[in-house]
Amino acid sequence: MIAESGHYALVLALALALIQSIVPLIGARLRDAALMNVARSTALAQLLFVGASFVALVTLHVNSDFSVANVYENSHSMKPLLYKITGVWGNHEGSMLLWVSILALFGGLVAAFGNNLPLSLRAHVLAVQAWIASAFYLFILITSNPFLRIVNPPIEGRDLNPVLQDIGLAVHPPMLYLGYVGFSISFSFAIAALMEGRIDAAWARWVRPWTLVAWIFLTLGIAMGSYWAYYELGWGGWWFWDPVENASLMPWLAGTALLHSALVMEKRNALKVWTILLSILTFSLSLLGTFLVRSGVITSVHAFATDPTRGVFILLILCLFIGGSLSLFAGRATSLKQGGLFAPISREGALVLNNLLLTVACAVVLFGTLYPLAMEVMADFKMSVGAPFYNLTFVPLFALLLIAVPFGPMLAWKRGDLLGVTQRLLAAGVAGLVAVAIVWGWTSGGATLAPLAIGLGIFVIAGSITDIVERTGLIRLPFATAMHRARGLPRSAWGTAFAHAGLGVALIGIVCETTWNSEYIATMKQNDVAHVAGYDLKLDGLFSRQGPNFREMIAEFNVSRDGETISVMSPSKRSFTTRGSSTTEAALLTRGASQLYISLGDATAEGAIAVRIYHKPLVLMIWWGPVLMAFGGVLSLSDRRLRVGAPKPARARQRLQPAE
Amino acid sequence: MTRKQRRMTIIGGSLAVLALAAALVLNALRDSIVFFSTPTMVAEKHVAPGKRFRLGGLVQPGSLQRGDNLAVTFEVADGGAKLPVAYKGILPDLFREGQGVVAEGALDANGVFKADTVLAKHDETYMPKDVADALKKQGHWKDDYGAQASGGAKPAATTAQGNPQGAVR
Numbered sequence: 001m002i003a004e005s006g007h008y009a010l011v012l013a014l015a016l017a018l019i020q021s022i023v024p025l026i027g028a029r030l031r032d033a034a035l036m037n038v039a040r041s042t043a044l045a046q047l048l049f050v051g052a053s054f055v056a057l058v059t060l061h062v063n064s065d066f067s068v069a070n071v072y073e074n075s076h077s078m079k080p081l082l083y084k085i086t087g088v089w090g091n092h093e094g095s096m097l098l099w100v101s102i103l104a105l106f107g108g109l110v111a112a113f114g115n116n117l118p119l120s121l122r123a124h125v126l127a128v129q130a131w132i133a134s135a136f137y138l139f140i141l142i143t144s145n146p147f148l149r150i151v152n153p154p155i156e157g158r159d160l161n162p163v164l165q166d167i168g169l170a171v172h173p174p175m176l177y178l179g180y181v182g183f184s185i186s187f188s189f190a191i192a193a194l195m196e197g198r199i200d201a202a203w204a205r206w207v208r209p210w211t212l213v214a215w216i217f218l219t220l221g222i223a224m225g226s227y228w229a230y231y232e233l234g235w236g237g238w239w240f241w242d243p244v245e246n247a248s249l250m251p252w253l254a255g256t257a258l259l260h261s262a263l264v265m266e267k268r269n270a271l272k273v274w275t276i277l278l279s280i281l282t283f284s285l286s287l288l289g290t291f292l293v294r295s296g297v298i299t300s301v302h303a304f305a306t307d308p309t310r311g312v313f314i315l316l317i318l319c320l321f322i323g324g325s326l327s328l329f330a331g332r333a334t335s336l337k338q339g340g341l342f343a344p345i346s347r348e349g350a351l352v353l354n355n356l357l358l359t360v361a362c363a364v365v366l367f368g369t370l371y372p373l374a375m376e377v378m379a380d381f382k383m384s385v386g387a388p389f390y391n392l393t394f395v396p397l398f399a400l401l402l403i404a405v406p407f408g409p410m411l412a413w414k415r416g417d418l419l420g421v422t423q424r425l426l427a428a429g430v431a432g433l434v435a436v437a438i439v440w441g442w443t444s445g446g447a448t449l450a451p452l453a454i455g456l457g458i459f460v461i462a463g464s465i466t467d468i469v470e471r472t473g474l475i476r477l478p479f480a481t482a483m484h485r486a487r488g489l490p491r492s493a494w495g496t497a498f499a500h501a502g503l504g505v506a507l508i509g510i511v512c513e514t515t516w517n518s519e520y521i522a523t524m525k526q527n528d529v530a531h532v533a534g535y536d537l538k539l540d541g542l543f544s545r546q547g548p549n550f551r552e553m554i555a556e557f558n559v560s561r562d563g564e565t566i567s568v569m570s571p572s573k574r575s576f577t578t579r580g581s582s583t584t585e586a587a588l589l590t591r592g593a594s595q596l597y598i599s600l601g602d603a604t605a606e607g608a609i610a611v612r613i614y615h616k617p618l619v620l621m622i623w624w625g626p627v628l629m630a631f632g633g634v635l636s637l638s639d640r641r642l643r644v645g646a647p648k649p650a651r652a653r654q655r656l657q658p659a660e
Numbered sequence: 661m662t663r664k665q666r667r668m669t670i671i672g673g674s675l676a677v678l679a680l681a682a683a684l685v686l687n688a689l690r691d692s693i694v695f696f697s698t699p700t701m702v703a704e705k706h707v708a709p710g711k712r713f714r715l716g717g718l719v720q721p722g723s724l725q726r727g728d729n730l731a732v733t734f735e736v737a738d739g740g741a742k743l744p745v746a747y748k749g750i751l752p753d754l755f756r757e758g759q760g761v762v763a764e765g766a767l768d769a770n771g772v773f774k775a776d777t778v779l780a781k782h783d784e785t786y787m788p789k790d791v792a793d794a795l796k797k798q799g800h801w802k803d804d805y806g807a808q809a810s811g812g813a814k815p816a817a818t819t820a821q822g823n824p825q826g827a828v829r
Contacts, residue, residue, distance in 0.1 A: 344669040356674055360681045367685060381695065384714060388692035393684040397677075521730060521749055582753050601730075601750035610730060610750045 003068050006056025007147040010097075013049040013104070014137035016042045020130035024123035036119050039126035040111045046133065047108035054088075054101045057146055061088050067153035070094060070146040076159035076578055078549040086169040087160040092294065092310075093146035095173060099290070100136045102174075102181045106210075107133065110185060117206065124192030125185075132184055135317045143310045159549065159578035168228030172221060176248060179218025180286040183255055185210040186262075187283035190276045191325055194332040204266035204275065209637060211262060211279075215255045216633040222248050223626035234584030234599035236614045238513075238622060241390050246369040247289030253362035254282040257355045264351050268413060270342060273333045274355070280329060284322040285362070291318050292369070346416040350408035357401040364393045402456055402503060406463020409496050410470065428466045432459030443516075450515040453507060460504030464497040495636025499629045506625020509593070512618040520613040523604060533615035535596060536560045537569070542609060550574040552585070555600055555609060559589060566591075571598040593620040694764065700740035702767075709767045715743065715775070716762045724757055736761060736773070747775040 020042035027035025057070070061084050066072045074091045075084060089095040107129040114122045140146070189207045193199040225248070230238040239245065258278040264271045295311030342348035368385045376382055406428055410421045436455035443451070469475060471493060472486040518533045530537045540556040552574040559566045571587035586599040594617045601610025696714045697707065707713060720735035720742060727733070731748045734757075745763055755761060755778065763775035 341663060341666065344666060344673070349670075352670060353673070356677050360677050364681055364685060382714075383693050383695045385693060389688045392688035392692055393681070396684060397681060523730060584753065612750055 002056050002059050002063075003065070003147040003149060006053045006060070007145065009049045009053040009056065010137065010141060010147075013046050013053065013100075014134060014141065016046040016049065017130045017133040017137055020046065021127055021134055024127045028120045028123045031120075033119060036123035039123045039130075040114075043104075043107040043111035043126050043129070046130075047104040050097075050101045050104040054097055057094060057097060058085055058088050060147075061085065064157065066155065066157050067149055068146075069148045069150050072150060072154055072157045074160050075157040076549055077156060079160065079165070080548055082167070082170065083160060083165045087164070089173050090160050090164045090169055093140070093144045095177075096136070096140050096144055096294070097146055098174065099177055099181060100133060100140065102177045103129070103133050103136065103184060106182060106185050110210075120196065121189075121192055121203075124195055125188045128188035128191045129184065132188075132321065135320070139310075139313050139317065143313050156578075159576060162550070162574065162576040162579060162581055162583045163232060165576075165583075166228065166232055168224065168232065172225045172228055175217050175224055176221030179214050179216075179221050179255075180248070180251060180289060182210065182214025182217060183251060183279075183283045183286050185214070186258060186279040187325070190279035191328065193276060193336075194328050197332060197335050199272055199276070199336050201266050201269050204262045207275075207279065208259070208262045208266060211255065211258055212633055212637050215252070215259055216630045216637070218248070218252050218255060219626050219630045219633065222252060223623050223630075227623050230619075231586050231588060231597075232583070234586050235612065236517075236586075236597050236599075236616065238619075241368070241385075241387050243369045244293050246365050247285075247292045250285040250362050250365055250369075251282055251289060253358050253365065254278060254285050257358040257362075258282050260351045260354050260358075264348050268342065268348055270348060271352070272336050276333065276336070277329060278355070278359075280322075280325045281359075284318075284325070285366075287318050287321060291315060342413070343415040345411070345418050347408065347411045347413045349416070350404065350411050353404055354401065354408060357397055357404070361394055361397045361401070364397065365390070368393070399453075399456065402460055402507065405460050405500050405503060406466070409464075409467050409493075409500070424470060425463055425466060428459055428462035431462040432456065447515050450511050453511040457504040457508035457511065460507070461501045464501040464504070468494070468497050491639040492636040495632040495634075495639070497632070498635060499632030502625045502628030502630075502632060504625075505621050505628055506623075509618050509621025509623075509625060513616050513622060516617045518615045520611075522611060523608045524611045525606070525608040530611070530613055532596070532613050533617075534561060535566075535615065537596075537598070537613060539609075539611070540568075542603070542607070545572075547574065549578065550576045553600075553603065555598075555611070557587070557598060559596065569596065569598055571600050573600045590620065593618045593624070595619050696762075698738040698740075699736055699743040700738050702743055703741045707767060709769050709771075712764070712766045714762055714764045714779075715745065715773055716760070717743075719755070719757045719759060719761050721758045736763070743773055744771075745773045745775050747778055749778075751778055 020039055023042075024036050024039035027033070027038065060068050060071050061075055062081065064071065064075055064077045064084070066075075070091065070093050074087050074094070079087065087094075089098040107126060110117075110122070110125060110129070114125075117125075186207050189203065189210075193203055222245075225245070226238045229240070230236060258275065261271050261275045261278055265275045291311075291314045295314050368389050372383050372385055406425055407418070407421055410424060411418070432455040435458040436451045439451035439454050468486075468489075471489055472482045474482040474486075477485070520530050520532045522530065524530065524539045526539055526541055528539050530539075536559070538558045538560070540558050542553060542555050544551060544553045546552075552572045554570050554572040557569045557571075559569055567589055569587040569589050572585045573582060574585060575582040584599045586597055589596040594615065597614040597616060599612050601612065603609045694712055694714055696716060697705070698717050699715070702713075702715070715736055717736040717738040720737045723733075723735035725733050729748070730750065731746070732751065733744060733746050735742045735744050737743075745765075747763065747765075762779040763773065764777040764779065765773055765775035768774050
């Protein structure tokens with residue numbers, strides 16, 4: 001009964017989406033407010049029905065109703081409650097339902113909080129939103145219905161893939177989808193602007209917060225996924241340049257570019273056409289990501305399904321939306337008026353450079369992701385493009401970008417003074433060089449690039465601090481005045497500083513982890529001691545334990561340094577009986593920003609066990625960086641200027657606001 | 661500067677960055693791409709020692725030998741040819757004799773494939789997609805590989821989930 005209601009709710013949501021696709025547009029054509037307002041009610045009702053459908057699927061999973069195929073294939077009655085819930089999106093059908101639920105959520109938010117939008121713009125935006133929704137409802141209902149019943153219900157389910165039975169599954173996919181799907185809003189706004197043939201700074205002020213929300217979630221989602229892979233897969237890697245990861249990185253790169261170009265448009269009314277194009281490209285890359293992950297063209301931990309009809313269906317959606325939106329863009333873009341002149345050396349110029357490097361870096365990742373697929377189809381040979389390729393292409397481009405990062409926020413709008421900015425950044429530059437010298441001396445030669453990269457990271461962080469110091473006048477002015485000015489500084493200025501500093505932090509983490517990572521692999525017996533990076537790890541013993549739906553073998557290590565015991569680490573190896581597969585649960589010991597990492601291999605007949613121990617210096621900074629970036633995003637979002645639904649400041653005040 | 665000059669500066673800058681990116685990509689394509697081969701393809705093409713590639717096939721039953729200090733040797737076969745592989749380290753959870761494997765490394769002077777990475781990148785039918793495709797092409801594909809390994813799982817199950825995309829290093 002629940003399954004049928006869920007299915008029915010989904011069909012109703014499709015019907016509502018179809019109405020929402022057409023009626024508001026007719027209303028806009030006829031200038032009929034009542035018809036345009038249909039978009040608002042249908043968007044909210046759609047959210048209600050998809051929400052009901054999603055809740056139905058969660059209920060089925062929680063109740064372990066194995067008469068439903070989706071539950072049977074991905075659940076087990078012994079599975080802990082948390083994983084019964086997260087297991088809902090740990091499979092193809094459920095994750096697509098989550099995708100559309102989030103899409104409806106964003107549509108509902110625009111409907112609910114879009115009261116100060118021009119009526120026809122809102123009607124257009126919600127109609128475009130409904131096109132996307134209709135396509136994906138059809139996809140779910142036709143090719144991947146999660147509510148299908150099994151005629152003869154089995155007694156027990158097949159359990160969820162053990163790798164996915166982790167708290168990471170509760171956080172990573174919803175976050176990532178909030179990011180991916182959140183970019184649909186800027187896409188819909190862009191299409192609406194093209195259809196109306198009208199775009200202005202108010203448009204950018206509307207798009208920016210939505211883009212920012214999506215970007216924050218995507219940043220956190222990617223970081224979370226990376227940390228999850230790091231501790232779950234048992235060999236300490238945190239980024240694989242796997243096509244599926246690239247699929248999430250590309251919208252992030254394009255979305256970051258979009259955030260910056262929307263800024264130019266909002267402040268200076270320039271780069272209009274480019275911003276529209278970026279909005280389209282960002283969501284197109286999200287759709288491409290969905291295609292790569294969901295179609296089964298790529299085998300990876302994320303590819304649940306390898307059913308060709310699904311791939312073809314998503315490919316159709318992809319072509320329809322990307323092709324359609326780009327043709328509309330080609331046809332209409334010239335009609336948008338250009339405005340706002342600026343010199344190449346200016347804040348706008350710096351943001352253009354940022355956009356250029358980000359989009360080119362994104363294009364390089366796109367090339368690396370699709371080239372092997374294209375070669376396989378056309379030239380019929382297989383190859384892989386991995387880390388070495390990206391190290392030679394993506395990394396230099398990003399290094400250039402990072403060098404430019406501290407300059408951007410300090411340049412003036414319209415016409416900047418590069419020499420003056422360089423002088424003000426002198427202290428940051430010196431800090432960077434000192435860092436290079438210290439690291440160089442400390443590691444006595446060794447790797448050449450690593451000290452330089454760390455210096456760059458320090459330069460970026462010091463540059464963000466310099467920006468804040470300059471704005472508040474911390475050194476030039478008395479302390480109290482500086483504090484007063486700091487309070488008066490727009491939140492978005494703080495946001496910029498935090499986000500940019502986050503880049504530097506992540507860079508330092510990445511460089512330290514990859515360069516000075518120490519590794520120890522051996523078979524160990526009881527009371528054997530491993531020496532890794534100054535730590536002594538003694539294997540105290542092996543014992544086994546019964547979990548709710550698995551058996552695990554635990555190894556206990558006593559960790560000490562200079563004879564002093566620090567902690568006990570207990571990595572384990574779990575075997576899941578239902579699926580007959582096993583997972584490696586690594587043990588982590590955090591020391592400052594560094595971590596010790598132990599994962600287990602196979603046990604031999606003589607009671608010895610293969611062990612892999614890593615010491616990863618400053619590894620946590622890799623994820624602190626994105627968290628800082630997201631925090632900067634949140635600060636920027638709370639800026640009065642962007643607050644959704646905030647009353648418009650008076651014109652006079654707006655003119656007096658500092659241009660940051 | 662006139663409007664036109666400004667536009668030209670920006671277009672010039674964009675072209676410079678694009679040219680840089682294109683140069684980087686072309687340079688990277690020359691030597692950072694790793695090709696996929698099966699033992700038969702290796703035998704036919706006479707791959708030079710030291711040239712990195714990915715080797716895919718089935719682990720020859722009975723060929724796995726464990727040496728001291730985590731050294732292992734095994735043979736990879738694809739029905740047409742066999743190639744000895746040497747590896748040092750921990751094998752992935754899903755490494756089994758008679759089942760699919762992908763290893764990355766290079767041939768040494770004696771024709772032994774020195775692997776530095778053994779990938780466990782396959783789904784629960786224990787068959788990496790690359791290996792399955794290569795075997796199908798050579799006509800060595802038996803449909804029972806998949807059915808045997810998945811332990812009689814419901815054939816209609818389309819939720820073949822991947823396993824850790826990680827590798828052993």
